[in-house]
Amino acid sequence: xxxxxxxxxxxxxxxxxxxxxxxxxxxxxxxxxxxxxxxxxxxxxxxxxxxxxxxxxxxxxxxxxxxxxxxxxxxxxxxxxxxxxxxxxxxxxxxxxxxxxxxxxxxxxxxxxxxxxxxxxxxxxxxxxxxxxxxxxxxxxxxxxxxxxxxxxxxxxxxxxxxxxxxxxxxxxxxxxxxxxxxxxxxxxxxxxxxxxxxxxxxxxxxxxxxxxxxxxxxxxxxxxxxxxxxxxxxxxxxxxxxxxxxxxxxxxxxxxxxxxxxxxxxxxxxxxxxxxxxxxxxxxxxxxxxxxxxxxxxxxxxxxxxxxxxxxxxxxxxxxxxxxxxxxxxxxxxxxxxxxxxxxxxxxxxxxxxxxxxxxxxxxxxxxxxxxxxxxxxxxxxxxxxxxxxxxxxxxxxxxxxxxxx
Amino acid sequence: xxxxxxxxxxxxxxxxxxxxxxxxxxxxxxxxxxxxxxxxxxxxxxxxxxxxxxxxxxxxxxxxxxxxxxxxxxxxxxxxxxxxxxxxxxxxxxxxxxxxxxxxxxxxxxxxxxxxxxxxxxxxxxxxxxxxxxxxxxxxxxxxxxxxxxxxxxxxxxxxxxxxxxxxxxxxxxxxxxxxxxxxxxxxxxxxxxxxxxxxxxxxxxxxxxxxxxxxxxxxxxxxxxxxxxxxxxxxxxxxxxxxxxxxxxxxxxxxxxxxxxxxxxxxxxxxxxxxxxxxxxxxxxxxxxxxxxxx
Numbered sequence: 001x002x003x004x005x006x007x008x009x010x011x012x013x014x015x016x017x018x019x020x021x022x023x024x025x026x027x028x029x030x031x032x033x034x035x036x037x038x039x040x041x042x043x044x045x046x047x048x049x050x051x052x053x054x055x056x057x058x059x060x061x062x063x064x065x066x067x068x069x070x071x072x073x074x075x076x077x078x079x080x081x082x083x084x085x086x087x088x089x090x091x092x093x094x095x096x097x098x099x100x101x102x103x104x105x106x107x108x109x110x111x112x113x114x115x116x117x118x119x120x121x122x123x124x125x126x127x128x129x130x131x132x133x134x135x136x137x138x139x140x141x142x143x144x145x146x147x148x149x150x151x152x153x154x155x156x157x158x159x160x161x162x163x164x165x166x167x168x169x170x171x172x173x174x175x176x177x178x179x180x181x182x183x184x185x186x187x188x189x190x191x192x193x194x195x196x197x198x199x200x201x202x203x204x205x206x207x208x209x210x211x212x213x214x215x216x217x218x219x220x221x222x223x224x225x226x227x228x229x230x231x232x233x234x235x236x237x238x239x240x241x242x243x244x245x246x247x248x249x250x251x252x253x254x255x256x257x258x259x260x261x262x263x264x265x266x267x268x269x270x271x272x273x274x275x276x277x278x279x280x281x282x283x284x285x286x287x288x289x290x291x292x293x294x295x296x297x298x299x300x301x302x303x304x305x306x307x308x309x310x311x312x313x314x315x316x317x318x319x320x321x322x323x324x325x326x327x328x329x330x331x332x333x334x335x336x337x338x339x340x341x342x343x344x345x346x347x348x349x350x351x352x353x354x355x356x357x358x359x360x361x362x363x364x365x366x367x368x369x370x371x372x373x374x375x376x377x378x379x380x381x382x383x384x385x386x387x388x389x390x391x392x393x394x395x396x397x398x399x400x401x402x403x404x405x406x407x
Numbered sequence: 408x409x410x411x412x413x414x415x416x417x418x419x420x421x422x423x424x425x426x427x428x429x430x431x432x433x434x435x436x437x438x439x440x441x442x443x444x445x446x447x448x449x450x451x452x453x454x455x456x457x458x459x460x461x462x463x464x465x466x467x468x469x470x471x472x473x474x475x476x477x478x479x480x481x482x483x484x485x486x487x488x489x490x491x492x493x494x495x496x497x498x499x500x501x502x503x504x505x506x507x508x509x510x511x512x513x514x515x516x517x518x519x520x521x522x523x524x525x526x527x528x529x530x531x532x533x534x535x536x537x538x539x540x541x542x543x544x545x546x547x548x549x550x551x552x553x554x555x556x557x558x559x560x561x562x563x564x565x566x567x568x569x570x571x572x573x574x575x576x577x578x579x580x581x582x583x584x585x586x587x588x589x590x591x592x593x594x595x596x597x598x599x600x601x602x603x604x605x606x607x608x609x610x611x612x613x614x615x616x617x618x619x620x621x622x623x624x625x626x627x628x629x630x631x632x633x634x635x636x637x638x639x640x641x642x643x644x645x646x647x648x649x650x651x652x653x654x655x656x657x658x659x660x661x662x663x664x665x666x667x668x669x670x671x672x673x674x675x676x677x678x679x680x681x682x683x684x685x686x687x688x689x690x691x692x693x694x695x696x697x698x699x700x701x702x703x
Contacts, residue, residue, distance in 0.1 A: 025599065048608060055602030055617035069622050071629075112633035113551065119630070120557035126598045156608055163607050167600045174595045226550050 008033070008041035008085055010073075012058045014297065015045065016147060017258040020290050021058075024129060025070040027251035028244070029058040031288035035242060036077050036100040040085045043290060045297045047151040074244060078102070103243045110238060114245045117230070117237075121245075124223040125252035131177045131216060132256065132266055134165045139261045179212050213265065220266055224274045231280055242284050250284035253277050445518030447488055449507040449699060451498060452476065454491040456666050465489050465696040466662065466689075470567065472504040473659035475526055477688070480695035481650035482530050490699035498522075542651040551645060552653040555637065558630050559660050561596065566627035567660070568593045569620060570668050593618060628674055635678035658692065661685040 010033055012026035020030040020043070033041045052059035052068045059068035060076065062085075067076045078101035085100075106114060133144045148161035172178035227249055231237060236246045256266050257278060270278055322330070356372040419427070453469035467473045467489075479487060498505045499522040506526055510519040521529055531537070543549040568591060594600055594616045604615030634657065638644055644653045662685060664675045675681055 023599075049602060050606035050608050054619045054622060055606065056599060069619065071626055072622055075625075108636055112636035113554070115629055115633040116551070116554035116558045116637075119561045120554040122598050123557050123561050130599070155610070159610075160607050163603065163613055166613070167602065167607075170592065171595045171598065171600050174591065226553060229546065229550055 006063050006086065008037065008077075009044050009061045009295070010041055010058060010292075011044045011046040011052070011061065013045070014047065014151060015294075017255075017260065019254055019258055022147065022255070022259075023057060024126060024248075024251040024255060025056075026058045027254065028247045029060070029070055029073050030290045030292075031242075031247040031251065031284065032074055032102055032244060033077060034288050034290045034292065035102050035247075037080065037085055038291065039087050041292050043292050043294045045294060047297070074102075078104075102247070105239050105241065106243065114238075114243065117245055118248050120223075120226070121248045121252065124219065125249070127171070127175060127177060128216070128220055128223065128266060129252050129255050130168050131172065131179075132261060132263070133259070134168050135172055135177055135179050136261075136263050137179070138263050140165060142262050143260060176212075176215060179209065216265065217269065220269055221273075224270065224277060228274055228276050231276060233276075235283060236280070242287055246280070246284050247288065249277070250281040253281035254285060257281070444516035445507055445509050447486060447509070448479075448484070449488045449490060449518075450476065450479070450696070451493045451503055451505045451507065452489055452491050453495070453503055463698065465693060465698055467491065467504070468663065468666070469503070470564070470659050470663045471502075471523070473662060474656050475504050475506075475523060476696065477655035477658045477692050478652060479526070479530065480692040481655050481688075482534055484530075484534075485695050487696050488699040489696045542649055543645060543647050548645040548647065552651065555634075555644065555653055556656055558633065559656050561598070562623075562626040562630040563660050563664070564591075565593055565596045565623050566671060567663065567667065568596055569618065569623055570671055592616075593623075597623075624670070627671070631674050631678065631681070635681050638680060638684055640680060654688065658685060658688045662689065 010029055012021045012030060013023045014021065016022045019027060021027050030043065046057060049055060049057045053066050054068035056069060058070060058073065059066055060073045061067075062076075065076075067073050080100045103111060103114060132139055134140055144165075145161050148164060149157040151157075152160055169178055234240070236242050238245070242250075253270065257270060261267070353373050358370045358372050359367045360370040361367050452467035452472035452475075455464040455466055456468045458464050466476060476489070493503070493505075495501055495503045499520060502523065504523055504526075506521040506523075506529065507518045508521060508529060510517075540546065540549055541552075543552060597618075601616040601618050603613035604617050605611045605613055606617075607613075638657075643650055644657055645651075647654070661675060661681060664671050665682070665685065666672070
């Protein structure tokens with residue numbers, strides 16, 4: 001929670017594997033804030049992406065503003081000045097950067113190139129990282145599923161990790177990176193006594209897996225080769241200072257090499273063929289590792305089960321203290337409502353018709369209930385014919401007195 | 408010994424036979440459609456944008472088809488026929504464009520049908536393969552072209568997909584008719600993919616996609632601004648000496664955006680250099696195609 005309404009708070013997935021978070025966008029956001037506004041923001045480890053305005057983490061809160069996704073966060077932070085964001089604690093506030101815009105030194109042509117390269121990295125590297133985490137069954141079962149499940153309690157720990165994985169399925173099926181066919185859904189029959197286990201190696205599946213690994217390797221080599229040539233022998237892409245382009249590349253590379261994945265296809269490729277990218281990533285980590293204070297993790301709330309994030313965000317948004325005029329207006333409003341209710345009840349009691357329940361006996365001696373409104377008699381439960389006869393008798397002035405109301 | 412005559416077990420009752428006699432069944436000889444041998448390349452694409460009679464366009468309204476049209480035109484081909492009366496269900500892999508080319512190996516008068524991903528190979532066979540630089544001025548430009556193509560196929564394509572009208576509930580859900588356009592869903596274009604509309608944490612089954620139109624629009628505006636900065640006053644993107652694959656892709660997107668809804672079109676129309684560039688390439692690409700006519 002923010003210490004004050006003006007404190008910048010970055011909500012990201014929890015830290016893991018010596019990294020600020022488990023998701024590339026969250027790491028980029030943390031790096032960006034550290035470079036732009038060191039000592040002037042807090043980190044809130046969050047496991048509820050539904051609380052974000054975009055439905056995904058990271059998101060940034062600053063007073064009454066909530067900003068998401070990452071591109072909007074970077075623009076919002078770039079528009080701030082260190083003077084407009086007070087330090088969280090005077091004691092550990094380092095010297096502020098001269099600008100909150102991490103890319104302030106870039107000219108228009110370089111900014112255009114940065115936009116294009118970031119789009120390529122988010123697409124190519126983002127697919128590779130997500131494929132390694134969610135599409136490869138061994139990695140998902142051994143690392144990602146236990147990690148995500150540990151963030152939640154019952155019952156969310158059962159279905160939230162699977163939903164996060166399924167969110168990538170549509171994109172990977174188009175790109176051909178989805179490697180989890182239906183064999184996971186097969187029900188294993190119990191082995192009978194003396195029966196040998198049936199061999200599960202399907203030649204078609206073996207060829208399919210091998211073909212897909214080759215495809216992933218080909219995409220990886222193409223992407224890593226581009227970035228290696230772009231970086232060359234420089235420390236960073238532009239002006240020997242990390243920019244958002246360096247942060248984007250480093251966040252993806254760090255996740256591939258730090259995460260303890262059992263399938264080390266990509267990390268081995270990086271280590272063996274592209275060590276320059278690993279060095280660059282570690283250099284960026286050294287320059288931009290967040291030193292901000294990490295707030296205690298948010299307590300698990302059953303309200304997170306509500307399906308309408310807008311309703312929850314409305315319910316949870318901090319209430320702004322009301323002015324004296326607003327309080328007076330609210331008091332007058334409640335007085336008016338109370339006066340209307342009391343007046344309606346009073347009018348009904350004083351001038352309203354009086355209702356009485358009475359018993360009416362007919363010719364056969366059967367009793368029925370009747371509602372007496374004032375001095376009139378309304379027979380409840382009698383036939384229409386009897387009512388008409390009574391009306392005629394009343395009109396003639398005669399009658400044998402049947403149907404008289406008895407109090 | 409009298410010969411046995413065959414009597415059918417079941418016979419049509421006479422009244423019914425008389426009724427049938429009023430509707431005689433006639434069998435006509437099979438009619439075979441006249442096959443014209445394929446002598447020139449014929450490109451199957453999605454239909455072009457609606458235009459006034461007499462000024463029909465030969466450029467497809469689908470960005471994927473238009474990319475290949477531009478690529479074929481900028482590689483120097485001329486008099487390529489184009490038709491848009493073929494449904495994508497009849498195309499290879501269910502996706503257009505397809506190229507029907509005279510077959511020199513099999514001498515089949517119907518020619519051979521080539522899928523979109525094999526068109527570059529066909530082009531290289533006809534006009535010769537490009538060098539390692541693929542038409543760019545240096546290796547750095549060739550590498551950078553991948554980034555620009557990723558920008559076009561990512562941020563720009565996402566904005567274009569968002570602007571497509573939603574399929575009619577009646578046609579799509581009640582009548583179960585297939586969609587008329589071949590657009591990819593936005594969920595498969597965005598990275599990271601959007602969260603479900605019901606949220607990750609709710610116990611409801613996931614449905615829908617939680618899209619952020621403002622964020623997509625912001626990235627689209629940045630992408631168009633970057634494209635304008637990249638082309639500057641150059642004849643071709645990245646200052647290349649001649650047309651490249653990046654120019655073909657950029658033209659396809661710019662042409663479709665200039666026929667899109669106001670928000671997308673205005674953002675491109677503000678960049679005068681992009682509009683002039685698109686008009687110049689438009690004339691060159693149109694000159695390479697002729698509408699297909701069955702009577703030719």
